[in-house]
Amino acid sequence: MNATERQQQILETLDLRGRLAIAELSARFEVSDMTIRRDLAQLEAEGLLRRTHGGAVRSQSGNFEPPYALRTRLNAESKRAIAVSVVAQLADGETVVLDGGSTGVAIAEELVGRKLTVCALNLRVADVLMASPATRVMVPGGEVRHGEQSFVGPAAERTLADYRFDSYVMTVSAVDMTAGLTEWNEADAAIKRAALVSSTRCIVACDSTKFGQTAFARVAAVDAADQIHTDTHLPTDVRQSLTAAGIAPYIS
CATH class of the missing domain: 3.40.50.1360 (Rossmann fold)
Incomplete structure (x- = not known):
């Protein structure tokens, strides 16, 4: 799985659950924590999520319109x-x-x-x-x-x-x-x-x-x-x- 496919799955899972942990993603995709951190940093730079200590959450509350880019x-x-x-x-x-x-x-x-x-x-x-x-x-x-x-x-x-x-x-x-x-x-x-x-x-x-x-x-x-x-x-x-x-x- 390449980075684009992995990031796509990260976004779709986050949309369903609202919050994800780096350790969980690392185990799921069988890549290092550092790789997941890079994925999350790139997605945050695009405004698609917000990084937290040890993971990520949706960029906005589920009560608000998600951005078009997401x-x-x-x-x-x-x-x-x-x-x-x-x-x-x-x-x-x-x-x-x-x-x-x-x-x-x-x-x-x-x-x-x-x-x-x-x-x-x-x-x-x-x-x-x-x-x-x-x-x-x-x-x-x-x-x-x-x-x-x-x-x-x-x-x-x-x-x-x-x-x-x-x-x-x-x-x-x-x-x-x-x-x-x-x-x-x-x-x-x-x-x-x-x-x-x-x-x-x-x-x-x-x-x-x-x-x-x-x-x-x-x-x-x-x-x-x-x-x-x-x-x-x-x-x-x-x-x-x-x-x-x-x-x-x-x-x-």
Whole structure:
């Protein structure tokens, strides 16, 4: 296992548990304590965790939005599989609203070359799609959130209200059968609500770690989604709850 693969596993385990010890990591990966210390130092320099005496903890509390740089390193293979599944549901000629975040960027990368009109709610997504001459790219305007690079605010919401889209591909921070689809940032949640109102169909794309979680700002009830695309690690009880609610999940 090389350093990149080891660091990826460190981040994914830390995301699940919140705290890790150097001795435990050294034994798990069969490398020296010094090697683990170098890994943790590099990840801390990227803002992906915080070192402690003898180990590391998450860079932020679980009650706050994780930084984009961390999210793009977590569950990358699952997000790519989800992206392939979502894109298969979009027909050439459709008008589509596409969210941002690490999953949104993965979906944009799979859309390159498709004959679609895509309203990108994020600068990173728009940049990816601009590489595709076949794709008509729109952006809603308004304010751009620092770090996330997502469009937010009343101007962006008004732009969305002026159009009617075939599909909205929504990414979310958390999914809970009672709390619904939720986001860490209330301005992002408001844009998602506006996109939902302006779209005929809602396709939710999120990896299995988001289920059973609740973030700060509510977007909509779970049944606002016409489709939910996730990965093979979705717990059986969650799959059964979604199916009972009439939303059999697409598993990739």
